[in-house]
Amino acid sequence: MSKKNNNQYHPALAVTQIRNHVTVTLGMDNDQYPLWVALFTNHAKSTRVLHHIITPKSGKPAPPATDDEKEMWETIDAMILQWIYATVSTDLLETIVKSDSTAMECWKRIEDIFQDNQHSRAVTLEQEFSSTSMGDFANVSAYCQRLKSLADQLKNVGSPVTNNRLVLQLVSELSSAYQNVGTIIRQKEPLPQFYRARSMLTLEEASIAKAAASSALYVKHQDHDSSSPSQSILGKPPASSNKNNGNKNWNNKKKGNNKGKGGKQSDSSTGENTGGNTGSVSTGGAPWGGYGGWPWGPSAWPYPPCPYPTAPGYGG
Structure with a gap:
């Protein structure tokens, strides 16, 4: 044996x-x-x-x-x-x-x-159980886990928590984003088991996270489409910058033309600047900016080309 x-x-x-x-x-x-x-x-x-x-x-x-x-x-x-x-x-x-x-x-x-001291521990645990709120936790899982842990501790000190009380406490302290699913859980008759209510909240959390991610992606694409790059790959300025510079240059030309019309102009026959301005020659309002208004001439010569018309033997 x-x-x-x-x-x-x-x-x-x-x-x-x-x-x-x-x-x-x-x-x-x-x-x-x-x-x-x-x-x-x-x-x-x-x-x-x-x-x-x-x-x-x-x-x-x-x-x-x-x-x-x-x-x-x-x-x-x-x-x-x-x-x-x-x-x-x-x-x-x-x-x-x-x-x-x-x-x-x-x-x-x-x-x-x-x-030890079961009654004192039960009072403390009851207070903590009743004041537990979802806003104090990072996600649904952590919130549900804490409530379940407190319920287990209350059971251990001789104050068991029923399923109905646990579920009602769960939905009573939900964040505003979960109020709709909380109402659905509350209105079920009989109340669902705690694990089923937790599953419903977890699914709602996944849906909220997915919707937030889709919204953020949509806004990112919208911002990308509505904005133009500040510089191309070749280092050129953006099209909007070129357009603005073009408008600025055209406005400057118009201002120059207006000044040429209103002020003293150079004599095209002698090539002298009668206005005393030796820095530039008026184009006479020609849009092409040529010398004396000629489209084939160089742009804004300061003096006529040699030989000067006043030189001795010119044309003789």
Whole structure:
């Protein structure tokens, strides 16, 4: 019989990485106790060691009958203690660790730490639960996760939150962008389960984000189409700049022509500037800007070309 027990395989002995199964770290100052308990007890059930930390409803199991059974029980119990120590913070570990302690005793010490002063803790949690608003969170998921965590903690201190209350609290503190879907959830009879209401809000959040992205892309394209580049690839000024410069030059020409008409003009027969202006020659209002109004002449000669008409022997 002892030989058979010695060779008997126990699934708890095959667990080498408890953090793969209990993925949260329980600390003195966090609110992960309900989640930690759920993950730990589920793993204990799957490895058939739940009775090492929680007394079954049917009563305490029979003590080991033989030395081999006692040795196996102590080995498994020590392994469960290692699981507990590996999934709690250093501060909490220093509080709960004791020599020659069983897994059940250690489990009870943790339970007392997180469930002491239940009424005071319930009042504090109730206030926080009722004042939780979506505006304090970055997205829908974080808001829903916080409400669910507070509901779990209230259940842990003996003040469970019903599904209807949880859903109503969820929709009562939504942001203005989610008021429409909140109204739909409120008007359902009966109220949907919390996970379904959370799913509806998550889908609405995705739709809002998609619409915002499309609107931003449309505005970007509109701005790009309505604006012209300040400089082309070849370094030329934009067309609007050329057009403005052209208008400016044409206006300057018109001003010059007007001055030429109203003021003293050069004598085209002698080539002398009768107005005393030696810097330029009036074009006589010719639009092409040639010398003396000739379209084939150079533009605005300051003096006639040599030989001058007044030079001796000119034309003789």
